[in-house]
Amino acid sequence: MLELNHIYKTYNPGSVNEMCLYEDFNLKVPDGQFVAVVGSNGSGKTSLLKLICGSMEPDKGEIILTQRNHSTGKEETVNLVGVSEHVRHKTIGRVYQNPALGTCPSMTILENMAIADNKGKIFGLGRCVSKKREEYYKELLKTIGLGLEDKIHIPVGYLSGGQRQCLALLLSTMTPIDFLILDEHTAALDPKTADIVMEMTDKIVHEKKVTTLMVTHNLRYAVEYGDRILMMHEGKAILDKADEEKKTISTEEIMHIFNQISVECGN
Amino acid sequence: MAFVISFIEQGLIYGIMALGMYITYKILDFPDMTVDGCFPMGVALSVVMIRQGVFPCATLPICFLCGAAVGMITGIINVYGKVRDLLAGIIMMTGLYSVNLMIAGQANLPMYDYFNIFDNNLLNGIFPESMRGYQRLIVLIVITLVVKWILDLYMKTKSGYMLRAVGDNDLLVTSMGVDKGKVRIIGLAIANGLVCLSGCIFAQQQGYFEISMGTGTAVIGLASVIIGTNLKKHCKFINVTTMVIIGAIIYRACVALALKFGMQPALMKLISASILLVILLATRDRKKAS
Numbered sequence: 001m002l003e004l005n006h007i008y009k010t011y012n013p014g015s016v017n018e019m020c021l022y023e024d025f026n027l028k029v030p031d032g033q034f035v036a037v038v039g040s041n042g043s044g045k046t047s048l049l050k051l052i053c054g055s056m057e058p059d060k061g062e063i064i065l066t067q068r069n070h071s072t073g074k075e076e077t078v079n080l081v082g083v084s085e086h087v088r089h090k091t092i093g094r095v096y097q098n099p100a101l102g103t104c105p106s107m108t109i110l111e112n113m114a115i116a117d118n119k120g121k122i123f124g125l126g127r128c129v130s131k132k133r134e135e136y137y138k139e140l141l142k143t144i145g146l147g148l149e150d151k152i153h154i155p156v157g158y159l160s161g162g163q164r165q166c167l168a169l170l171l172s173t174m175t176p177i178d179f180l181i182l183d184e185h186t187a188a189l190d191p192k193t194a195d196i197v198m199e200m201t202d203k204i205v206h207e208k209k210v211t212t213l214m215v216t217h218n219l220r221y222a223v224e225y226g227d228r229i230l231m232m233h234e235g236k237a238i239l240d241k242a243d244e245e246k247k248t249i250s251t252e253e254i255m256h257i258f259n260q261i262s263v264e265c266g267n
Numbered sequence: 268m269a270f271v272i273s274f275i276e277q278g279l280i281y282g283i284m285a286l287g288m289y290i291t292y293k294i295l296d297f298p299d300m301t302v303d304g305c306f307p308m309g310v311a312l313s314v315v316m317i318r319q320g321v322f323p324c325a326t327l328p329i330c331f332l333c334g335a336a337v338g339m340i341t342g343i344i345n346v347y348g349k350v351r352d353l354l355a356g357i358i359m360m361t362g363l364y365s366v367n368l369m370i371a372g373q374a375n376l377p378m379y380d381y382f383n384i385f386d387n388n389l390l391n392g393i394f395p396e397s398m399r400g401y402q403r404l405i406v407l408i409v410i411t412l413v414v415k416w417i418l419d420l421y422m423k424t425k426s427g428y429m430l431r432a433v434g435d436n437d438l439l440v441t442s443m444g445v446d447k448g449k450v451r452i453i454g455l456a457i458a459n460g461l462v463c464l465s466g467c468i469f470a471q472q473q474g475y476f477e478i479s480m481g482t483g484t485a486v487i488g489l490a491s492v493i494i495g496t497n498l499k500k501h502c503k504f505i506n507v508t509t510m511v512i513i514g515a516i517i518y519r520a521c522v523a524l525a526l527k528f529g530m531q532p533a534l535m536k537l538i539s540a541s542i543l544l545v546i547l548l549a550t551r552d553r554k555k556a557s
Binding site: 084085086087089090091093094096100101102103104105106107111114115116118119120121122123124125126127128129172 | 421423424425426427428429431432435436438439440441442443444445446447449450453
């Protein structure tokens with residue numbers, strides 16, 4: 001369970017460009033829920049992800065993550081505020097909008113997978129790739145169905161954007177994680193490839209039952225996929241429908257609300 | 268023959284330094300000027316320790332560790348002090364000039380009549396009189412190969428992979444739950460450790476310390492790395508670390524030839540800089556490809 005309690009955040013405080021983004025913002029995401037976050041530019045979607053990942057700290061408030069300790073199996077509650085970014089990422093998987101950001105371009109697919117497999121091991125002096133693990137990586141790549149298992153020794157930079165994004169998604173979910181963050185991960189892809197990546201995302205999220213927060217500008221994806229839809233506007237959740245309620249919403253309805261907001265904002 | 272042996276020897280010594288610069292320049296994409304101070308530090312430490320009667324082989328790991336400490340300080344200034352990479356290196360390089368003077372106690376310090384890693388009772392017993400001319404070369408080949416082998420092994424470890432990843436895409440390293448700053452510090456420590464080790468061996472080959480020895484070390488290292496990595500593009504089957512060492516030998520050969528064909532030794536640094544410029548222009552390797 002992830003809880004954002006009474007979050008306050010102001011950009012450029014004390015300057016002429018001061019902008020209050022969140023004022024007493026609250027959000028609860030139960031375990032295993034797949035949340036699609038939509039909203040116009042500047043509504044606070046990406047900032048929400050940044051708050052959770054640690055690239056930005058709130059001025060006030062707490063971010064509570066209840067996570068299962070993967071070695072002891074017990075549940076632990078942690079306040080993420082003040083915890084450094086890389087420490088949070090030990091149990092958070094993240095896929096970026098730009099496919100180039102989720103992988104190392106000059107390293108091979110095998111090497112990228114080995115890095116993801118050894119998540120968090122900075123001082124490890126054991127061999128990173130073993131024959132046994134290589135077979136396991138090939139099996140994992142087969143599940144994507146893009147034929148990458150035959151290109152395992154090719155640098156990732158030679159792959160297409162869609163292939164790289166699928167690989168990035170696979171890398172971020174290879175080890176047990178509590179939370180998956182998808183930051184407009186289909187935005188830079190062509191419609192067909194975006195559909196493939198989205199299908200894969202849905203499959204992985206449901207297979208692994210991982211709590212997911214997906215920011216997207218594609219309203220169809222937000223309606224079709226996921227268990228909950230959250231529409232942000234000026235740092236507030238103006239629409240929040242989950243499970244059965246969400247199923248009654250159509251893309252047209254969401255589009256209508258979205259257009260209304262845009263007119264109000266003058267966009 | 269003595270001419271060829273001489274530049275191969277120097278190439279092997281600078282090859283170890285070039286391996287360090289390969290880590291900073293190619294892997295971490297960090298223009299590290301610390302090497303200009305770290306290399307003579309190895310020389311100074313080596314000369315002082317040998318004069319004090321320290322066992323010659325022990326000077327090698329000691330110099331590596333001292334260099335690693337210097338590299339760590341550069342890394343800490345850059346990562347935690349948020350000082351730009353080039354500036355952090357320049358600060359360290361300038362500071363090390365005085366540190367080196369303090370270590371040596373004077374600007375020139377000879378050690379011609381002392382046993383060293385190339386000339387000691389053990390080696391003199393192993394090598395027959397007829398092989399004496401090749402003794403230094405053989406020892407250097409062994410040391411360089413061992414250093415290269417250890418570096419290759421490290422690069423295949425989990426920590427080595429993180430080092431390569433941080434230069435390639437540091438955002439991914441953070442996503443993998445690793446502090447990218449610490450990885451950079453580790454990389455700089457290893458790189459400067461190798462540079463200092465190279466200085467230590469250089470001192471024992473040359474037999475003296477001189478304060479201005481370090482000037483232009485970065486240029487020699489960069490030229491070797493660029494020659495090596497460009498050769499690697501044409502020869503897929505040889506390891507990049509081997510290529511960097513070969514690059515250093517080729518570079519020394521160029522300098523040796525320039526001197527042999529009448530260039531004055533006073534123009535040495537100008538020759539070094541010119542060779543680097545020619546290599547850069549020939550390979551257009553001025554910007555790292557994205």
